[in-house]
Amino acid sequence: MVLYYSSNIVDPPVTIYMGKDKFENDDLITYGFPEDICAHVYVRLQPGQTWLDIPQAVVEDCAQLVKANSIEGNKKNGITVIYTPWDNLKKTPGMETGQVTFHNNKKVKRVFVDKRINEVVNRLNKTKVEKFPDLRLERIQREKIDRKNARLDEFAEKEKARILSEEKKRAEKEINDMFDPSQMKSNWRETEVEDINEAEEDFM
Template sequence: MVLYFQSNVADPPVTIYMGKDKFENEDLIKYGFPEDVWFHVDKLSSAHVYVRLQPGQTWLDIPPAVIEDCAQLVKANSIEGNKRNNITVIYTPWDNLKKTPGMETGQVTFHNQKKVKRVYVEKRENAIVNRLNKTKQEKYPDLMQEKVQRDKIDRKAARTDEFAEKEEARKLAAAKHKAEKEIQELFDKSNMRSNKRDTDVEDINAAEEDFM
């Protein structure tokens, strides 16, 4: 089961979701989308919370208010973190999550530590947590099938982009060829005019010699 929330502090509203337990967390790690961003309490056990941005957005595009919503939701769903003040929440793009052999279910590390950001959470903000909980929905999605469909969309978009790039390159090459041809034709006509003038001068000189 996956729990879904709506953060209405952004326009349009942003979907936040998390696994019910470590087994769902494992699936979320495996079947995430490119625009998903992962949140977790630093150095403590907590829920794995994700925010799903709009296609094309990156983790650097998350509004500060949405980051606060995610951090509060992570804290509220950490047994130890919920009891403490002054904790740190870490977040990183989904594709920076890394699984290595021997890791426990739901456990992750990172491909690049430099792509992990931290946000300080002084205390639990009940107003934020309550607002998010009012939007909570429990669902049983087929995460693998959703991922398959998303990958199909990405591949189709990639093919479309590739075709557009090739078409643009073809048009540029055609325009370049046309320009080069026009320049060559202009050069050839210029030579013809020059040759005609030379011929005319020779004819005049010959006529003057005959007259003399």
């Protein structure tokens, strides 16, 4: 079972979720999305967003949920909650269930939680929904969408390049036509005009 919360202090609201226990948290580690952030609980941002886009208010909501749902953390004040992009999580053989480390420690941030704020925890608990998702299927469906979007982006880039190429060819043709010798006229006179009046008449 997975518990879903909505951090609605931002617009649009952001989904925060966590496994009921450490075994389900292992599945969440395996089947996360590229825009997911792990802060002991998980945050699902919008596609294309990164962990640097997470609003500070959402970080604080996550920290309060972590404290409230931790037996040890809920008993004491002054705890530190770390968060990192989902793809920075590293699971190695021999690790205990629910335990992880990181690929890059530079992509880890910390937030200090002085004490539990019941107003925040109660607000989040009012949005809590329990679900039994097929995480593997959700991941497969997401990958299909990503591949489709990648093909559409590739097609759009090719179409853009084709249009630019055609515009360049048209511009080059227009320039070449301007300098076509058969279309040019000269002001040179084959004979000199002896009479100034004739020259003036020609001019007029």
